[in-house]
Amino acid sequence: MKTTYIRLTIATVLLLGIYSCKKGEATTSDYAVSEPEYNKEIVADSISSVATMSVKDKQxxxxxxxxxxxxxxxxxxxxxxxxxxxxxxxxxxxxxxxxxxxxxxxxxxxxxxxxxxxxxxxxxxxxxxxxxxxxxxxxxxxxxxxxxxxxxxxxxxVTSSIKYAEMEGKRIKKTAENISELKTTKDKVEMSDENMSEENQQKLANLDVADNLKxxxxxxxxxxxxxxxxxxxxxNSINIDNKYKFDFFYSAKNAFVEGYYLIQRIVIGLVTIWPILLIGGIAFYFYRKNKSNKKVIQEHKE
Structure with a gap:
């Protein structure tokens, strides 16, 4: 009886071992089939997984x-x-x-x-x-x-920011209602204007967020x-510069013409200052005449 029990126990262990091996082989086979598809999906999505990320109730x-x-x-x-x-x-x-x-x-x-x-x-x-x-x-x-x-x-x-913007919008609207109930005074006009400006800024911020979300x-x-x-x-600019850098005959002709113009300018300058030349000439004449008279007087004394 004891021998039969031992044999049954050994047989059970062997059967469980065979079953476990077959199960392990089947599981390995399943991964072998699915792994290429999984890797292919990772490769396909690796470029844009962050870009296409979507989370419920999140923006x-x-x-x-x-x-x-x-x-x-x-x-x-x-x-x-x-x-x-x-x-x-x-x-x-x-x-x-x-x-x-x-x-x-x-x-x-x-x-x-x-x-x-x-x-x-x-x-x-x-x-x-x-x-x-x-x-x-x-x-x-x-x-x-x-x-x-x-x-x-x-x-x-920006989910929290959007919620906060909604609350701010309600606050601004409530403030506008409270201001409208006040008596018309200078302070009321200023308060209304400031509240409207704040409302416009909030609307602009909401438009920017909506645009950036889209x-x-x-x-x-x-x-x-x-x-x-x-x-x-x-x-070849260097050769062109050397070619036209200096021309003797052209430069000589220009020098002659410039000299002629120089003589003209000198003559015109002299004509322009003729009164000075005339006064100078008269002064020089009297100076020479005075000097000659002094020389004659000195000779007579001797």
Whole structure:
């Protein structure tokens, strides 16, 4: 009897071990099938999971900042702008420019030269897109990258701020009702004006929040990783300067003409001061005459 019990116990343990192994194999098999699908879902959502985040009874203002390198800045800019428009958004800023790293002019002949510029093209953009389609835009932008330097996505919870704004609106409305019950005085007019101004500011703040909830702002900076080179055909300016720097016959002719004009100016100047010359001449005449008389008198004395 005891032997039979031991045999049954061993058989039960073996059966449980086999069942556990089969169960473990089945569980492993289930993970093997579902894991690729799970990873695929993570890869698909990793680009926009934050951008598409939605929480019940919560409202978020979402913004994003993308800094990346692309193959061609101009083509990427055109593509991003078109994608923004297709998604129902709009571009608020786009500053595409070529940053010159160096430039050098090489003379290739007496008349021609080559200007070689090394530069990098970059663009700083700001776009606004419906918040519901922010994830789509980030996915489209990500497709243009060669290298992603950084990407920041912010989701600011403004639920409490919206509730507070509603309470402030009710307070302002109640204040207006209380003011209306007062007697018409100068103080009442001032109080009414201040309350109306506060109401307008609150309405403006509500409009800004509503707009930021509806549209997300995305700042985008793109640049090319490699330096581009532009070769521009120009004129050999050094040779041209040397060619026309000095011409002897032309300079001699100009010197002769300038000398002639100088004589004219001297003559005209003398004519202009003729009274002074006349007075000077008379004074000199009397001086010489006086000197001659003194000389004659001295000779007679001797």
């Amino acid at each position: 978020f203002i979402k913004t994003a900042n993308v800094n990346m390198e692309v193959k061609d800045v101009y083509n990427a800019t055109i593509s991003i702008e078109k994608s923004v428009q297709d998604l129902g958004g709009f571009v608020t800023h786009s500053n595409l420019q070529s940053r010159v790293i160096s430039e050098e002019t090489y003379n290739t002949s007496d008349e021609n030269a080559m200007l070689v510029k090394k530069y990098q093209t970059e663009n700083s953009m700001q776009v606004r897109v419906p918040t519901s389609r922010l994830g789509e835009l980030l996915t489209l932008i990500n497709d243009k990258k060669l290298f992603l330097n950084s990407r920041v996505i912010n989701a600011e919870d 549209y997300s702002t995305v700042d985008i900076y793109i640049q090319e990783p490699n330096v581009r080179i532009a070769e521009i055909a120009v004129t």
